[in-house]
Amino acid sequence: MKSESLKILIIEDNEQNRYLLTFLLEQRGHVVESSIDGPGGIRRASEFLPDVILLDIQLPTMHGYDVAAALRRDTSLAHVPIVAVTSYAMPGDRERALASGCDGYIEKPIDPDTFVAQVESFCPAIGGDLA
């Protein structure tokens, strides 16, 4: 079953990785926007109103956990799933990501064969066009 086109916001500081995720998701017909840091991502999210947010945890200026917490406080984004996409660095990272408001956790390096399906699995079919 082919999934609907999703609006996806990527918050990731590394240029290559940002392009990689964007490329993979756009290949499957999703609409992708990206930000290179937390404050920019939060601003972008409230305008773009994405269906899912992919969030790197190790970001400059503002830590990913704080970004997740800030996104959670925005009522217009309350139901948007936030998926942490980050390298498993230290024990407890996954727990901390989930505690700060993330709904899921995808470990880097991502597997290009399964990544898009993983992201889609966090979005229960919302259905219909993005009006």
Place this chain on the structure above:
Amino acid sequence: MIYAMFSMVWIYFSDYFLFGMGIDAETVARISVFKGLAFVLVTSILLFWLMWKAFGALDKAYAALRELNNTLEHKVAERTEELEYALVRARDADRLKSAFLATMSHELRTPLNSIIGFTGIVLQELAGPLTDEQRKQLGMVRGSARHLLDLINDVLDLSKIEAGQLQMRAEPFNVPEVIGRVMGVVRPMADQKGLAISAEIAPDVEHMMSDRRRIEQILINLLNNGVKFTDHGSVTLQATIDYAFQLTPESSAQKALRVQVRDTGIGIRPDDLKTLFQPFSQVDNGLTRLHEGTGLGLAICRRLVALLGGSITVRSTWSEGSVFTVTLPLELLA
């Protein structure tokens, strides 16, 4: 004593002198009174002088003692300060080490993420069609990148264990399911090498309460080694329950899962068995690095097994094969 001797000498000589002078008894008696007074005076002065000197010495001794005391107190304070500083520095070093590990983990994986990712994209031909040679070479890039990732993961795991930062997380899980999963991971490589691979699970092997992820890691490692070092024959996993496992002869007996991984591979020489669980000790005399690997797998296994309260042992016959036995308590105590 000096006083007694002095008095005797004085009395004796003074009297002797007086009588020697040949004067009359009345004069002798008068002089004797002055003699006695003079003696008392002289001895008093002498005594006073002696006591004054003694007190002076005592005073000096007290002063020296006080000074020593002060110096000691000062030294103790100084040392305490030094120790406190050393402690702060040690804690700082520990924090730095943790921060270093976290940073390295992130910094090393970030570029690898894009290398593995883009290689995958190109191999999937999402970016355009490939020739057979390009596909072959990109496959090699992907293989090397994955190997590098394994290496980084192993080094980080080992560092985390050494830094005491790897905490075991106990959760209930079904053991046959876990074994099924790890067999699924290793089977493709065994099939590729034409090896028979199988698992025998005793009926009483059911649930355990331990760190599932780490147990999977240990089993995958042992099975991978079995396949890697075996060219003909089979790799077999056998799971049973040990109803009276004792980590040391003193510890109380507990129920434990015992997994044996048996292969018919090249085996291990007796000399090499000793260093087998040391980091970077892939034993392969003469055939160095014929077998790909980080040489860290067993070192990590041994440390993980210890953290899980279990034991790992090996028996091997050179050129006939090896048997690794891991015994892990069914309940991991926090």
